[in-house]
Amino acid sequence: MxxxxxTAALPRVDRARLFTWLQEYGVYAAxxxxxxxxxxxxxxxxxxxxxxxxxxxxxPIVIVSLGMALVIGTQGIDLSVGSVMALSAAMVVxxxxxxxxxxxxxxxxxxAAVGAAGGSLVAYVGVQPIVxxxxxxxxxRGLANVLVPQLMEFRNPDLIALGSSxxxxxxxxxxxxxxxxxxxxxxxxxxxxxxxxxxxGGNRTASELSGLPVKRVLLTVYMISGVLAALAGVLAxxxxxxxxxxxxGLFIELSAITAVVVGGTPxxxxxxxxxxxxxxxxxxxxxxxxxxxHNLPQSWTQMVQAVIILAAVYVTRxxxxx
Amino acid sequence: MTDSKVFPAHKVPAVRAAGAARREHVGRxxxxxxxxxxxxxxxxxxxFAFDFFATAGNAASVVVSSSFLAVIALxxxFVIISGGIDLSVGSLFALGGxxxxxxxxxxVVVALLLPLTxxxxxxxxxGLIIARTGMAPFIVTLAGxxxxxxxxxxxxxxxxxxxxxxxxxxxxxxxxxxxxxxYPVYIAAVLALLCMLLLQRxxxxxxxxxxxxxxxxxxxxxxxxxxxxxxxxLMSGLLAGLAGALNxxxxxxxxxxxxxxxxxxxxxxxxxxxxxxTGGAGSVTGTVSGVLLLGVIxxxxxxxxxxxxxxxxxxxxxxxxxxxxxxxxxxKAQRIT
Numbered sequence: 224m225x226x227x228x229x230t231a232a233l234p235r236v237d238r239a240r241l242f243t244w245l246q247e248y249g250v251y252a253a254x255x256x257x258x259x260x261x262x263x264x265x266x267x268x269x270x271x272x273x274x275x276x277x278x279x280x281x282x283p284i285v286i287v288s289l290g291m292a293l294v295i296g297t298q299g300i301d302l303s304v305g306s307v308m309a310l311s312a313a314m315v316v317x318x319x320x321x322x323x324x325x326x327x328x329x330x331x332x333x334x335a336a337v338g339a340a341g342g343s344l345v346a347y348v349g350v351q352p353i354v355x356x357x358x359x360x361x362x363x364r365g366l367a368n369v370l371v372p373q374l375m376e377f378r379n380p381d382l383i384a385l386g387s388s389x390x391x392x393x394x395x396x397x398x399x400x401x402x403x404x405x406x407x408x409x410x411x412x413x414x415x416x417x418x419x420x421x422x423x424g425g426n427r428t429a430s431e432l433s434g435l436p437v438k439r440v441l442l443t444v445y446m447i448s449g450v451l452a453a454l455a456g457v458l459a460x461x462x463x464x465x466x467x468x469x470x471x472g473l474f475i476e477l478s479a480i481t482a483v484v485v486g487g488t489p490x491x492x493x494x495x496x497x498x499x500x501x502x503x504x505x506x507x508x509x510x511x512x513x514x515x516x517h518n519l520p521q522s523w524t525q526m527v528q529a530v531i532i533l534a535a536v537y538v539t540r541x542x543x544x545x
Numbered sequence: 546m547t548d549s550k551v552f553p554a555h556k557v558p559a560v561r562a563a564g565a566a567r568r569e570h571v572g573r574x575x576x577x578x579x580x581x582x583x584x585x586x587x588x589x590x591x592x593f594a595f596d597f598f599a600t601a602g603n604a605a606s607v608v609v610s611s612s613f614l615a616v617i618a619l620x621x622x623f624v625i626i627s628g629g630i631d632l633s634v635g636s637l638f639a640l641g642g643x644x645x646x647x648x649x650x651x652x653v654v655v656a657l658l659l660p661l662t663x664x665x666x667x668x669x670x671x672g673l674i675i676a677r678t679g680m681a682p683f684i685v686t687l688a689g690x691x692x693x694x695x696x697x698x699x700x701x702x703x704x705x706x707x708x709x710x711x712x713x714x715x716x717x718x719x720x721x722x723x724x725x726x727x728y729p730v731y732i733a734a735v736l737a738l739l740c741m742l743l744l745q746r747x748x749x750x751x752x753x754x755x756x757x758x759x760x761x762x763x764x765x766x767x768x769x770x771x772x773x774x775x776x777x778x779l780m781s782g783l784l785a786g787l788a789g790a791l792n793x794x795x796x797x798x799x800x801x802x803x804x805x806x807x808x809x810x811x812x813x814x815x816x817x818x819x820x821x822x823t824g825g826a827g828s829v830t831g832t833v834s835g836v837l838l839l840g841v842i843x844x845x846x847x848x849x850x851x852x853x854x855x856x857x858x859x860x861x862x863x864x865x866x867x868x869x870x871x872x873x874x875x876x877k878a879q880r881i882t
Contacts, residue, residue, distance in 0.1 A: 300683070344866065344869070344870070348869075348870050348873050348874075349873050350869045350870065350873055351822050351823065351869075353630070353683070353822065354812075354816055354822050354865070354869045355866070355869065357809060357812065357813065357865065358813075358862045358863075358865035358866040358869065359862065359866075360809065360862070361809065361813065361858050361861050361862035361865065362858060362859050362861070362862020362863050362865075362866070363862065364858055364862075365855045365856065365857065365858025365859035365860075365861075365862060366855075366858075366859050368855035368858070369855045369856060369859065372855070474806075477687060477690070477691075480684075480687065481687075484684060490681050490683070490684065520698065520699070520703050521695075521698055521703055522694075522695040522696065522697075522698035522699035522703060523695065523699075524695070525691045525692065525694055525695030525698070526691070526692050526695035526696065526699075528688075528691050528695075529688040529689070529691040529692030529695065530688070530692070532684060532687065532688040532691070533674070533680075533684075533685065533688045536680050536681065536684045536685075537678060537680060
């Protein structure tokens with residue numbers, strides 16, 4: 224690592240090594256730079272309330288992008304996550320009468336079911352991930368709207384507590400997201416399942432020939448993505464104190480894909496970077512917060528985001544499966 | 546999705562029994578004209594089941610509302626056949642509308658040229674990035690989706706300004722009627738015909754198919770891969786901008802919140818029309834059938850009693866899933882023989 228840093232500083236920059244360095248550490252460097260700039264130039268940036276707000280806002284994206292990283296690691300993509308959030312938001316209020324835990328379970332099972340539908344289409348029927356999950360994006364959002372046609376408020380104290388209470392000053396939602404990140408990092412790096420996922424993304428044919436349960440692993444990956452999206456939907460609903468299937472999670476699939484890509488996970492599969500994905504989500508959040516705090520309009524945020532996505536993919540494009 | 550390693554089913558070695566050949570023929574026929582067959586079936590059932598359905602007024606409203614989607618879907622058909630995807634069309638549709646309304650202050654020519662130039666440039670740049678750097682079309686056009694929406698907000702004071710179309714000549718382009726149908730329907734029909742010729746009867750069309758079938762093989766055969774890909778995305782950008790301009794003329798204003806999620810409708814229509822997302826196969830007639838089918842389903846659901854438009858999403862999603870499963874099974878059946 225030390226010698227790559229010096230190479231980057233030399234006048235004769237080795238492009239390939241610079242890009243490798245950027246893919247590995249670029250997102251961390253960008254987050255640090257942005258934090259530093261904010262500390263220096265943004266008034267009242269270092270206040271605790273500000274950090275709480277930022278973290279609360281980014282939490283659903285982080286949770287969804289963990290599943291997305293897994294799916295992208297298999298060379299797939301999951302467009303249905305936003306609609307799954309809407310469905311779980313609808314489910315959780317419909318079953319709230321039976322208590323928070325049963326309602327939460329129903330919502331998660333619904334997410335798993337949507338994931339299983341997408342996963343079976345991809346793994347067993349052989350449909351391209353983008354179309355399979357596109358069909359679910361359209362259909363599941365419709366289903367959620369049919370179940371709960373308009374904004375539905377609830378007064379269940381337990382669910383509201385889940386969304387608004389804190390542990391040692393840190394919101395429970397943020398703690399859950401952090402815990403899930405660690406679990407996912409462990410899953411990817413230290414378990415057989417994680418290795419199988421990476422192997423399938425690297426070379427599906429080779430994985431099949433070497434006897435990996437490719438179809439079952441793919442199905443599981445999409446189900447995990449569905450469950451995580453459903454959980455994000457429940458947590459977002461708990462925070463909003465209302466179920467809003469019409470607009471909850473709209474376009475979150477794009478934010479999640481952005482987080483994964485900016486984190487340096489190649490779209491070509493075969494590599495999953497969990498912590499960097501979370502950093503990617505934080506970077507985009509920090510960026511839009513910075514621009515807003517300095518009174519730059521929303522249009523700037525979107526254009527800067529577009530440039531960052533392009534730069535990230537340009538840097539990672541040829542170092543896909545290794 | 547970037548470079549497909551699946552070879553088109555119809556390029557399988559040739560020795561086979563007559564029965565298998567016939568089965569393959571039927572399979573391909575279903576693949577290409579499935580949407581048309583379902584469209585006819587839905588129209589027939591709809592006409593018998595509901596009084597309102599088979600009226601001229603209803604048919605006209607379906608065709609008119611489908612024409613804008615159809616124009617965008619034509620460009621998307623070329624993109625998808627070439628093995629790519631264009632997620633930026635929804636944003637370009639909105640941008641085209643705002644620019645047309647803005648430009649209409651200077652007359653009808655500017656109202657058309659301004660959106661076409663800008664949206665064409667965006668398509669051109671996306672095509673150049675995709676073709677030259679080999680970056681995934683999905684990501685490049687995703688960046689386009691965000692960037693173009695940002696650009697559109699920037700020129701409309703964050704969406705606060707709605708430019709009104711004051712030029713009557715331009716407004717007539719979107720609202721004028723001939724035989725009970727508005728002009729955009731005829732424009733869409735002419736464009737569909739041109740695209741059909743372009744795809745089926747020109748070298749450019751052949752190149753698009755070849756690149757979608759196998760980009761590597763196409764470049765070995767001397768197909769100008771970079772140029773063709775750039776042209777395909779340029780076309781998609783131009784058509785999305787044109788659709789936006791026509792829509793602005795119809796609404797007499799450039800509405801900034803239009804076109805959100807439109808790319809997904811367009812892709813759904815193209816795929817339902819039998820164009821393979823893996824590239825290398827597809828047709829303009831299929832796309833037109835797919836667009837009309839979605840329009841007819843929407844019209845049925847809108848008018849049947851108390852069904853909300855949410856049901857339309859459920860039906861569209863379910864239908865899309867059925868189509869891709871059927872496509873997959875058909876192409877499997879063809880490969881096994």
